[in-house]
Amino acid sequence: MAETHVLFVEDDDVIREALQLSLERDGFAVTAVPDGLAGLAAFRADQPDVALLDVMVPGLDGVSLCRRIRDESTVPVIMLSARADAIDVVLGLEAGADDYVTKPFDGAVLVARIRAVLRRFQHSRALDGTGPAEAAGTPPGGVLRFGDLEVDTDGMEVRRAGAPVPLTPTEMRLLLEFSAAPGSVLSRDRLLERVWDYGWGGDTRVVDVHVQRLRAKIGQDRIETVRGFGYKFRG
Template sequence: MKVLIIDDEKLLVKGLKKSLEQEGFQVSAAYDGEEGLKIFETNGFDLVILDLMLPKIDGISVCRRIRQMGDTPVIMLTAKDSDVDKILGLELGADDYMTKPFNTRELIARMRAILRRVEKQENKEKETVYTSGDLEVNPNYRVVKKTDREVELTPKEFDILELLIRNKGRVFSREEIFTLVWQEPCLDTRTIDVHIKNLREKLRDHGKESPMIQTKWGVGYYFRRD
């Protein structure tokens, strides 16, 4: 497991780095927020230990930036011991919070607990297969099967189908589908209509009394609840 420590207290970092390496972790260190973000952005890490008070870029801003880039677990460190700081840290997306001085063994125990939880969640997500009747949608492998035969979809067709089947019964407007799938403002809602038409044909879901992908007239589309 690769860990990044971002803290300007060099003696603390030196001691913590040694302890973590003895536990089998690969450890990188940065001593200000700017350096920490550069190292984080150019390397993959399993967990970040982040001080709240940092030179150049403070820990709050660093945590926000890490959250924008993904779900890497963050444990925040601070010299302040107050509920306000704790709530602030957790609301920013930190997974845990420790006040200095802290017990290294406790920190390691919390790290392992977070990493176990993340691994469990990742395994659960990998195992998720969405089904409806004889239709199977596997997001991890991006495979769609109908009556045990693979259905060839374009990347965008798959993304639309996954969005709808993952949220069965929820109606999405054409604008919402476009924004969520294309990750940009909707310029032409007719694009969604064409993709839905193609999906229905490929899934042999066209013209049935109760198709899997249903239309909410004047609103948008949704995947039928089983």
């Protein structure tokens, strides 16, 4: 079985070298580079399985690099930030990142996050009925219709008024979770557990920003905010 290839973009030499060694000990193949332009070149040359991007790197910052990667690929992206500042978090997620981790972080937690995001990505790419439909609780097989919105749970495709709607794997899993329970209120904690595979809890801003991105693609009115409880898919 081929090693999972991680692209790691970090300008701090000590952190870059230490984390590269740590990830390699955990069985990952790692390409580690010190700036965003080198990161973009390595991404295009190596086609990694997952990208770890520090927010503040020279040449091309992590958020801009994430946007460039997302323009070309749905590969999972995890942002790394030295601050838990809400602006850093939201900018990274709005750029298309699937998750973020705040420095300093525990190596075991980061590895768990990497493996979780890879599981989500692999499930979302699977077309044999064992992908996100099963994992996220969506009825396997068939096309679900909600007005002009069609969700093909076999082909992992979404259409709105007949036009394809491009979703990232995380957005697709989120939509599948909503479409499995139209009219029901889903808490942020449940969505973190079911969509992000967080068995240990997590920051609900990840949910909020992804819901915002999904609304922009499928229609603002389809997902209702239920204050104090979570979200409800109106269908």
